[in-house]
Amino acid sequence: MATHYLKERTLHPVYELAADLMIDFRSLSRPGDVSHRLPGASTKIQPLYGSTTLPAYHRDMEQALTWLREAQSICVLTGAGVSAESGIPTFRGEGGLWRRFRAEDLATPEAFATDPKISWEWYDWRRQVIAKAQPNPGHLALVELERRVPTFTLVTQNVDGLHHRAGSRNVIPVHGDIWTVRCLECAYSHKDERAPLPEIPPRCPAAAVLLRPGVVWFGESLPVEPWRAAEAAAGKCDLLLVAGTSAVVMPVGGLVGKARHAGARVIEINADQTRISNTVDLSLRGPFGDILPQLLSAVPIQHAQEIKD
Numbered sequence: 001m002a003t004h005y006l007k008e009r010t011l012h013p014v015y016e017l018a019a020d021l022m023i024d025f026r027s028l029s030r031p032g033d034v035s036h037r038l039p040g041a042s043t044k045i046q047p048l049y050g051s052t053t054l055p056a057y058h059r060d061m062e063q064a065l066t067w068l069r070e071a072q073s074i075c076v077l078t079g080a081g082v083s084a085e086s087g088i089p090t091f092r093g094e095g096g097l098w099r100r101f102r103a104e105d106l107a108t109p110e111a112f113a114t115d116p117k118i119s120w121e122w123y124d125w126r127r128q129v130i131a132k133a134q135p136n137p138g139h140l141a142l143v144e145l146e147r148r149v150p151t152f153t154l155v156t157q158n159v160d161g162l163h164h165r166a167g168s169r170n171v172i173p174v175h176g177d178i179w180t181v182r183c184l185e186c187a188y189s190h191k192d193e194r195a196p197l198p199e200i201p202p203r204c205p206a207a208a209v210l211l212r213p214g215v216v217w218f219g220e221s222l223p224v225e226p227w228r229a230a231e232a233a234a235g236k237c238d239l240l241l242v243a244g245t246s247a248v249v250m251p252v253g254g255l256v257g258k259a260r261h262a263g264a265r266v267i268e269i270n271a272d273q274t275r276i277s278n279t280v281d282l283s284l285r286g287p288f289g290d291i292l293p294q295l296l297s298a299v300p301i302q303h304a305q306e307i308k309d
C-alpha cells in the first residue's frame with residue numbers, strides 16, 4: 001500500500017491551533033436546497049459584502065471576469081463548501097457535528113479501528129444525505145466552463161461525487177470516493193451506491209473481513225497518481241480558482257502556493273474569510289452557486305468544444 005500513497009493528509013497547523021476560534025459558515029442541512037440561505041437566517045447571502053464595500057465587490061468581479069476571459073488553462077480546486085448549497089454539511093461548524101462527534105475525530109484510521117460500527121453509521125448517514133442531494137448551479141457552471149476553455153482540470157477534496165454527477169469530466173478526487181468500499185485485507189474494491197447499506201459494518205464477500213469507505217482519512221497518504229496529476233495541473237495552469245475550501249487540509253491546501261509560485265493568478269471564492277484570503281490575487285466573498293455562474297458569463301460560448309473523453 002505504501003508504494004501507492006504519498007504524503008500524509010493533515011490539517012494545517014494554523015487550523016489546529018485556531019480550530020475553535022474560527023468563524024465558519026454554517027452549512028445547510030436540507031438536501032436539495034439551493035436557495036443559499038444561512039441556517040437560522042432568513043436573508044439571502046448574496047453578495048456577502050456590506051453596502052460600503054459593494055463597489056469593491058463589483059471591482060473585484062470585473063477583474064475576475066477579465067482574468068477568466070484571458071485564461072487558456074484553468075485549474076479549479078474545490079472543497080466541502082461547494083456542496084453546502086446542495087445540502088451536504090461541511091466538516092467545520094455546526095453542520096460538521098454528528099451525534100456528539102466532530103467530523104475530524106471520525107475521519108481517522110484510529111476512529112475506525114476503535115469502533116468500526118460507529119464510523120460506518122456516520123458514513124452511512126453521510127451517504128444518505130449525499131444520495132438525496134443534487135448538483136447546484138455552481139457545479140453546473142463548472143461543467144460548462146470545462147467546455148469553454150482549452151485546458152481545464154478540476155481537483156476536488158470532496159468525496160460526494162457531485163462534480164461527476166453534474167457532468168464534469170476531468171475531475172481528480174484527491175480524497176477518494178464515499179461510494180467506493182474496499183477490503184481492509186484483500187484487493188476487493190467495489191462501487192456500492194446503496195444508501196442505507198443493508199449491513200453495518202459491511203464485510204468483504206471473499207471473507208468476513210471488514211470493508212472500509214474508499215476515502216482518504218486524516219493521517220493517511222493521498223493516492224500517488226491523482227496527487228501527481230493535481231500537482232501538475234496546479235503547476236501549469238494560468239488561473240487557479242479555489243472554491244469552498246478552508247484550505248487547511250494538507251497537502252491539498254499547498255496547491256495554492258504551488259500555483260502562485262508557478263506564476264498563476266489565484267481567485268478564491270468563499271462564503272467567508274479563510275487563511276489564504278490575504279495571499280491570493282482576488283478573494284470573492286459569497287456563495288459558490290451564485291458566483292460561479294457569474295464567472296462563466298465571461299468566457300465566450302463560441303470557444304465551446306466537444307468534451308474530450
Ligand SMILES: NC(=O)c1ccc[n+]([C@@H]2O[C@H](COP(=O)([O-])OP(=O)(O)OC[C@H]3O[C@@H](n4cnc5c(N)ncnc54)[C@H](O)[C@@H]3O)[C@@H](O)[C@H]2O)c1
Nearest residue numbers: 079080081090091092157158159160244245246271287288
Ligand atoms: N461534500 C463532501 O464531499 C465533503 C463534505 C464535508 C467534508 N469533506 C471533506 O472534508 C475536508 C474538509 O476540508 P474543506 O476545505 O473541503 O472543507 P471545510 O469544511 O474545512 O471548509 C468549508 C469551506 O467552505 C466555505 N463555504 C461554506 N459554504 C459555502 C458556500 N455556499 N459557498 C462558498 N463557500 C462556502 C466555508 O467558509 C469554508 O471555508 C475535505 O478534505 C473533504 O474531503 C467533504
Ligand SMILES: [Zn+2]
Nearest residue numbers: 183186188204
Ligand atoms: Zn477481502
